[in-house]
Amino acid sequence: MVSREQKRASLHEKLQILRTLTHSHAVNKMSIISDASTYIKDLKQKIAALNKELGCAKNMNICEEPSPVVRVQVLDKGFLINVFMDKNSPGLLSSILQAFDELGLTVIEARASCSNSFRLEAVGGEHEEADGGIDANAVELAVMQAIKSTPGK
Numbered sequence: 001m002v003s004r005e006q007k008r009a010s011l012h013e014k015l016q017i018l019r020t021l022t023h024s025h026a027v028n029k030m031s032i033i034s035d036a037s038t039y040i041k042d043l044k045q046k047i048a049a050l051n052k053e054l055g056c057a058k059n060m061n062i063c064e065e066p067s068p069v070v071r072v073q074v075l076d077k078g079f080l081i082n083v084f085m086d087k088n089s090p091g092l093l094s095s096i097l098q099a100f101d102e103l104g105l106t107v108i109e110a111r112a113s114c115s116n117s118f119r120l121e122a123v124g125g126e127h128e129e130a131d132g133g134i135d136a137n138a139v140e141l142a143v144m145q146a147i148k149s150t151p152g153k
Contacts, residue, residue: 068118070143072136078108078125079139085118085147092118092150099146100124103134 015032018024024035073080083096093112100107105124113119126134 068144068147070140070147072140072143074136075123078123079105079134079136081120081122081124081139081143083118083120083143083147088114088116088118089150092147093120095146095150096120096143099142103139103142105134105139 022039068085071082110122
């Protein structure tokens with residue numbers, strides 16, 4: 001037989017696990033359960049929003065042709081630019097490098113793969129004569145524009 005103390009300890013342990021999982025700071029049982037209920041409602045809303053977004057994406061045929069992924073990270077003296085696309089397009093690398101040049105970026109180091117998909121990781125620094133007005137959003141926008149304007153894309 002299980003004693004009352006063991007039942008109480010078991011319930012307390014389960015409440016603490018629930019409190020941890022739901023990121024609750026509550027102390028008493030009712031508050032922990034209330035926070036858990038709110039947490040579950042929030043998760044359900046997030047799931048519904050994601051399902052709605054996924055449904056819209058399927059209706060718009062976005063799933064068939066995913067957009068390129070462009071990430072730009074600011075470094076001490078320049079940028080780290082990562083580009084990924086599920087498919088390759090002739091002239092894509094040269095279009096992106098031309099966009100770098102037009103922005104006033106010098107490619108310091110780069111790795112590219114153009115077999116089935118397109119991947120580029122480049123470190124770019126500003127030209128010495130550049131006035132230092134380049135930001136990460138401008139680099140990302142220029143790369144996206146270069147991808148869109150690539151012939152055969």
